[in-house]
Amino acid sequence: MERVGILSRGKLVGYMLSPKPDMWYLEGIYELNINDMKSSQDFIERTKSLAIKEVFANQSKGIRIKLLFPQQTTDNHVVVYSFSNDILFIRRVMGTDAIDWVLEHVPE
Template sequence: MEQCQLFWKDALIGEYEDPMPDMWYFDGKFIPNESPLAKAFMDHMANTNPQELLHDWSKGIKAAMQFGNDKPIAVVVLALDEENNLFVRRIPG
């Protein structure tokens, strides 16, 4: 099982467990840490409309995922469901 770290607003907010790639997209389990910023991220995602973000991903939350010591990968968060499955799109660049 592969894990990477998820960053939002330049701070670590949790682990992204076994993110499965599908072209520009990743899908996997998000395990938030105990930080106030992680809670704010979860609250923000709970108040978003995933269908709207899927149609216009520029409205999603910009974040970064990092595997070990590799360079961070810029992503936009499109959906977080009630089981903490996280769906993101890689940002070209």
């Protein structure tokens, strides 16, 4: 089972377990970071309030995070679209212009 770290606001807030890819999107089970429950709970609260249709229409309504894949050193910028039933649904962001836009317009 693959376990991918999730960084939000500079803190490891949990892990995505066995992420399933579909084009630019990933979904997987969220596991909180038991070593930082406060940050993990804050992340859960912020992501549960997302409205997936609004984020699809306007990515700036999502939440920006980074994924930490095992043995990968490059940044993986991601926008969280939804969190429901312990499943995170996210979109990977690729390309310099797209990453710059997300960094400027999507909140952490």
